[in-house]
Every structure is written in structure tokens, then in C-alpha cells.
Amino acid sequence: MKHQYLKHQPDEEGYFGEYGGSFLPPQLVEEFDRITEAYMKLRKSHDFLSELRRIRKHYQGRPTPVYHAKRLSDAVGGAQLYFKREDLNHTGAHKLNHCMAEALLAKYMGKTKLIAETGAGQHGVALATAAAYFGLECEIHMGEVDIAKEHPNVVRMQILGAQVVPATHGLRTLKEAVDSAFESYVKQLDSALYAIGSVVGPHPFPLMVRDFQSVVGIEAREQYMEMTDGELPDHVVACVGGGSNAMGIFSGFIDDPVELYAVEPLGKSTRLGDHAATLEYGKAGVLHGFKSILLQDEKGEPAPVHSVASGLDYPGVGPEQAYLHGIGRVHVAGATDEETIDAFYAISQYEGIIPALESAHAIAYAMKLARKHPNDAILVNLSGRGDKDIDYVVETFGVREWSPEKLNNE
Structure with missing residues (x-):
């Protein structure tokens, strides 16, 4: 059953009531428009959805x-x-539900690399797993405090082939990891997709991650x-x-x-x-x-x-x-x-x-x-x-x- 609420939220600009939208520096606007266009096409695609179902059943x-x-x-x-x-x-964890889908989107868009932040490391491990599955590079930004606190997940990411980049400024936790990841992403727009790890960020990511979850x-x-x-x-x-x-x-x-x-x-x-x-x-x-x-x-x-x-x-x-x-x-x-x-x-x-x-x-x-x-x-x-x-x-x-x-x- 497709719920009525989900059909009507968010609006075309990515707003849920007064919240949401897209507040981006000029150099990111065009790239996020491309991501939105690709996702809005893919979310109705039989081939994309069939591949996702196959991955969920036989891999996840x-x-x-x-x-x-x-x-x-x-x-x-x-x-x-x-x-x-x-x-x-x-x-x-639930994180692989959207990470496999975001990696599939990246492949569709011709990207060769995934970039993301992680807090507890579950999103990082899931994205590193998806990158290994699809043969993509992976760069994970994580606060120094969380690197020490969640050491087992750091090791998992490294074993899976991801580069773990410590965020060393501010409180050195999740917000700083997001800051660090965005800073790196801006320099790699042609080759990388920023795979946001939750229902946050600019449109279309709150919609996209909700759909995948x-x-x-x-x-x-x-x-x-x-x-x-x-x-x-x-x-x-x-x-x-x-x-x-x-x-x-x-x-x-x-x-x-x-x-x-x-x-x-x-x-x-x-x-x-x-x-x-x-x-x-x-x-x-x-x-x-x-x-x-x-x-x-x-x-x-x-x-x-x-x-x-x-x-x-x-x-x-x-x-x-x-x-x-x-x-x-x-x-x-x-x-x-x-x-x-x-x-x-x-x-x-x-x-x-x-x-x-x-x-x-x-x-x-x-x-x-x-x-x-x-x-x-x-x-x-x-x-x-x-x-x-x-x-x-x-x-x-x-x-x-x-x-x-x-x-x-x-």
C-alpha cells in the first residue's frame, strides 16, 4: 500500500512544510540539480527497483x-x-538500506567514488561495503573523538578498502565530520557522489533516504x-x-x-x-x-x-x-x-x-x-x-x- 502522506511530502522544492529545501553554495547547485534529476527518474525505474530488490534479498x-x-x-x-x-x-544496521541504493545511483550517474560522513561508524561501514560491492572508491570522514570511541567500525571500514579521514576541528564529532566531508566533496564533483547518511542535507537527500529506508x-x-x-x-x-x-x-x-x-x-x-x-x-x-x-x-x-x-x-x-x-x-x-x-x-x-x-x-x-x-x-x-x-x-x-x-x- 502506498500511503497518501508519502505521495504529497515533500513538495517539488524539497520542503516538508517550512522545513527542508536546498541552501547550497553556487558551486554545488548544478551538481545537486543533476542528482535530483537522476533520482527522480530512477525512483520510478523498473530496472533500478528490480536491482535494488535483488540486492536486498540476496545480499543484505x-x-x-x-x-x-x-x-x-x-x-x-x-x-x-x-x-x-x-x-x-x-x-x-539499517544504514545499508540507503547505502546500496546511493551507490547504485552513483553508478548510474557515472561516478567512481563515494564520499560521506559517519558518527558511530555504521553509515561508514555500510557505505564502504556498498563501495566494495560496486567497485567504487570510498572516502569516509569521521570525528577524532568518534574514531577513538568506535574503533571496531574504523577497522571494518579500513578492511573494506575505505579511506578514513579524521575531522580534527571543533568538537571533533559528527557535525565536524559533515563539514570535513563537504569540503572534500566540493573538490571532486565530477567523480564523486556525496552519499549523505541520514534524512538530512539538501533536497533530494531527505526524500531519497526516506524512500530507501x-x-x-x-x-x-x-x-x-x-x-x-x-x-x-x-x-x-x-x-x-x-x-x-x-x-x-x-x-x-x-x-x-x-x-x-x-x-x-x-x-x-x-x-x-x-x-x-x-x-x-x-x-x-x-x-x-x-x-x-x-x-x-x-x-x-x-x-x-x-x-x-x-x-x-x-x-x-x-x-x-x-x-x-x-x-x-x-x-x-x-x-x-x-x-x-x-x-x-x-x-x-x-x-x-x-x-x-x-x-x-x-x-x-x-x-x-x-x-x-x-x-x-x-x-x-x-x-x-x-x-x-x-x-x-x-x-x-x-x-x-x-x-x-x-x-x-x-
């Missing part, structure tokens, strides 16, 4: 399952928890209804940094009577610089070529941000997430670093699934939501696995034993 291992987490549901003592297992997608929502809706004799979940929950995994699963339920929750990183405190809760505390502005909600300092510059999850520490959010929040279709929620670490251990020890710290934010909020709605069903996008995070978690927070009593004490 799709569809990924929806799993009923019975032990954790019982432990929480509330709603029934279901997880869309994107951690079982090849490379361990919508496979998550399409599968999840069909699978959940099959598991429950035609019922829909009451709540759908996903973490949000830029918002690609959230838009992926939300797109399957956007026209249904289902509550949608965007879970942001509340970090260590509400003080600016201690969190990355953009929708909760930000205001309208322009960053990296698009208009959205941004965390800003007193001068209107992008504010410093923090999250225990490297993939979420970005001062902006996708324009479609901002729009859906503005019209009241998506509830803004959050999880602190501590709640996230507790959820990381809870699902590990009660279900045998070690999640990415990004995904653990969504799980943390779903556990709280389950207590409030004991007779409901909650579907969570478990967007990635936690192999990349285990050393950091144990070294920073220690090994913990989780028990349901922790929820009673909150």
Missing part, C-alpha cells in the same frame, strides 16, 4: 524479522514489546499484522539523531491510527552541550544545506552536543522529523545516558540481543512507555547491533546486571 538478507521480546515484556511488567531486527541486516516500515507493518491476525501496534518507537531509521519505520504507519515516538538523546542534563535533544530544545535554522530545527547557542551558531551514542550527537534533525513534530503527528520523547545504558544491559541479558547505543535509546523509552500502557503493544525499530559499542560501554560504565527492580526504583 532482507526481510529482517519482527521479534516478540517475551522475557523483556514480562520483566517490564507492562505492554508487549516487539523489535524490528535491523541489527540482522548485513553490516549490522521505507522498506523497514513496509516490512514491519506486514510482519506485525501477520503475527497478530491483522492488528496494528499501538505505538511505534525509534531513536532520532538525523532520523533515517525513524523515518524508515514511521513511513509504514504514517497513515494508520498508531502513535509514533521520536526518541532523542537527553544525555547528561538539560544544559546546552549536555544533550542532543534537538526537537525538544531547538529552534528553526539552516545547517548543512537544509532548514530544520537546530540546537543553537546565543549567537545562533550550532551548539555543542553530547550523547553516549555517537550516531545521535548532531545539533540538527531531518526536516521531515521537524515537520511531523510541528503538525503533532510524532511525539517527541527522550532517554538519558543512564537510561540508555540500563536498556542496553536489559535487552542483552533478557533477550540475548546486544543493541547499538543508538537503538538502546528507543528501547529505554519503550520500556518506560510499557509501564504507562500495560495493555498495549509497542513496536521498536532496533536499528543496529552493539558490537561497535561493547568496549566503550564496559570501559566507561562497567559490566552491570539488570533487573526489573531498577524500573520500580525510577
